[in-house]
Amino acid sequence: MIRVLLVDDHAVVRMGLKMLLNSLEDMEVVSEASEGNEAIENAHETRPDVILMDFSMPHGKDGLSATEELKNQLPDTAILILTMHDDEEYLFRAVQAGASGCVLKSAPHEELIQAIRNVSNGEAYLTPSATKRLMDEYLGAMKEHGxxxxxxxxxxxxxxxxxxxxxxxxxxxxxxxxxxxxxxxxxxxxxxxxxxxxxxxxxxxxxxxxxxxxxxxx
Structure with a gap:
């Protein structure tokens, strides 16, 4: 059973995610939080396998700051960033903070579920479009630098x-x-x-x- 902590400042979003994940045989939402500081406290109390972390939360600690702090304190807990921004800058910032990957909020439920399973197994997860952009960027850099x-x-x-x-x-x-x-x-x-x-x-x-x-x- 993959134990999940949901972190999002919108209660309706958390409710929908909780219903989705709890309907699966291999997942269970063990706690919820509306901002980073609450997420850190709940993570220490519940020790989830995966934290589904909203990137942007206007009130309290933001997702990236909370991710960086949590990875220092609970390195074995995988963190998956949820974001509406399909941009390389957000991707790199998430990875640098210690996240195991990113999923767009507009992604299909099947993609989100697979991403949670991947990171719970110690793997990384990136959206297909992000992976392609990174590969294109990397190959371009290799051509430039030899x-x-x-x-x-x-x-x-x-x-x-x-x-x-x-x-x-x-x-x-x-x-x-x-x-x-x-x-x-x-x-x-x-x-x-x-x-x-x-x-x-x-x-x-x-x-x-x-x-x-x-x-x-x-």
């Missing part, structure tokens, strides 16, 4: 990159790969140098473009 630096990464560096992008802390990565935390830090430093990046969000965005979130190491 050689794909990703192919120059070692197998271990690719593993570390994928786990970083999925939100794992250095200690958790060390435990999964049976290496020391210092070794993880060394790999991360080399990744930053090779990819010419300085922050974790940059690594996450890069991994997303490479299709590493929710997929096997390439």
């Amino acid at each position: 050689t794909d630096v990703y192919q120059q990464l070692s197998a271990r560096e690719k593993e570390v990159l994928t786990l970083i992008a999925k939100g794992y802390a250095n200690k958790e990565i060390a435990e999964q790969l049976y290496i020391s935390v210092k070794t993880v830090e060394a790999h991360r430093s080399k990744l930053m140098d090779k990819l010419q990046m300085k922050t974790r969000p940059e690594l996450v965005s890069y991994a997303l473009k490479k299709g590493l979130l929710g997929s096997a190491i390439q």
